Amino acid sequence: MKKGITRHIPNTITCCNLISGCIAVVCALYGELHLALLWIVIGAVFDFFDGMSARLLHVSSPIGKELDSLADVITFGLAPSMMLFHELYCAEYPFALVAVKPLVRYLPFVAFTMAAFSALRLAKFNLDERQTTSFVGLPTPANALFWGSLLLGLNRQMESCEWAGLLLIAGVFVSNWLLVAEIPMFALKFKHWGWHGNEVKYVFLLSCIPLLILFKILALAIIIAWYVALSVYVNLTKK
Numbered sequence: 115m116k117k118g119i120t121r122h123i124p125n126t127i128t129c130c131n132l133i134s135g136c137i138a139v140v141c142a143l144y145g146e147l148h149l150a151l152l153w154i155v156i157g158a159v160f161d162f163f164d165g166m167s168a169r170l171l172h173v174s175s176p177i178g179k180e181l182d183s184l185a186d187v188i189t190f191g192l193a194p195s196m197m198l199f200h201e202l203y204c205a206e207y208p209f210a211l212v213a214v215k216p217l218v219r220y221l222p223f224v225a226f227t228m229a230a231f232s233a234l235r236l237a238k239f240n241l242d243e244r245q246t247t248s249f250v251g252l253p254t255p256a257n258a259l260f261w262g263s264l265l266l267g268l269n270r271q272m273e274s275c276e277w278a279g280l281l282l283i284a285g286v287f288v289s290n291w292l293l294v295a296e297i298p299m300f301a302l303k304f305k306h307w308g309w310h311g312n313e314v315k316y317v318f319l320l321s322c323i324p325l326l327i328l329f330k331i332l333a334l335a336i337i338i339a340w341y342v343a344l345s346v347y348v349n350l351t352k353k
Contacts, residue, residue, distance in 0.1 A: 124167045124174075128181050131160035135189030142196035147269075150197050151262035157189035158255045183236040190254035191232030194261040198225035198286065201265050205272060205279035224283050231290040232257065238294065249299040252292040252342060260338035261289070267332025292342065299345035314348055 134157035141150040164182060202222035232254045244250055264285075265272075272278035300314055309316065318341065325340070326333045 124164045127164040131157045132185035138193035190258035191229040194258040195225045195229040206276040207279045231293045235293040248301045259334050263334030
């Protein structure tokens with residue numbers, strides 16, 4: 115009986131991740147971007163603990179892996195896309211585009227390409243055996259946190275910039291590419307706690323502290339951008 119209950123714990127935590135993502139989508143739909151980001155963060159916490167609990171309880175299963183990806187598509191794919199859609203819908207555009215009303219009306223839907231690329235990245239991750247100790251391409255939780263932090267941290271600046279909409283759309287395309295790009299990125303997984311072999315991880319974690327203090331909510335976006343840049347640098351120096 116105890117074993118039967120135990121094997122359902124990781125999937126229950128994964129479902130909590132999925133529900134958090136659904137709530138984030140609804141919050142974004144109503145323009146409550148602060149709450150949307152909060153629920154994405156809560157979903158990320160559940161996402162961290164579902165895999166950990168499965169390993170600790172020795173109850174990993176194929177269905178758990180698939181369920182995890184389905185939950186991640188909602189929390190880290192659809193939810194940030196909905197936040198972007200809301201921001202693009204309210205964003206300013208150059209006068210030449212505003213004059214073409216049908217075009218401006220449909221531009222916000224570009225945000226949902228990120229949900230599609232997030233799904234592609236998760237499907238690829240499930241099949242890619244190289245991603246056991248590191249990542250290839252930008253992880254979906256990192257991408258979601260980047261956009262949530264950026265949209266909230268630069269909200270006032272975007273409201274006064276007529277190019278904000280186009281800059282966000284350009285950012286979506288870069289983000290889509292990073293999700294599926296063949297760029298190795300380090301994971302914060304420690305086989306031991308010594309400095310040797312963990313230099314990059316410790317440098318990254320230590321550098322995050324002043325960024326969080328100085329930039330507050332925007333810090334998450336800066337930290338994710340720093341993570342990508344550092345991963346690219348490490349990859350180039352190894353080559």
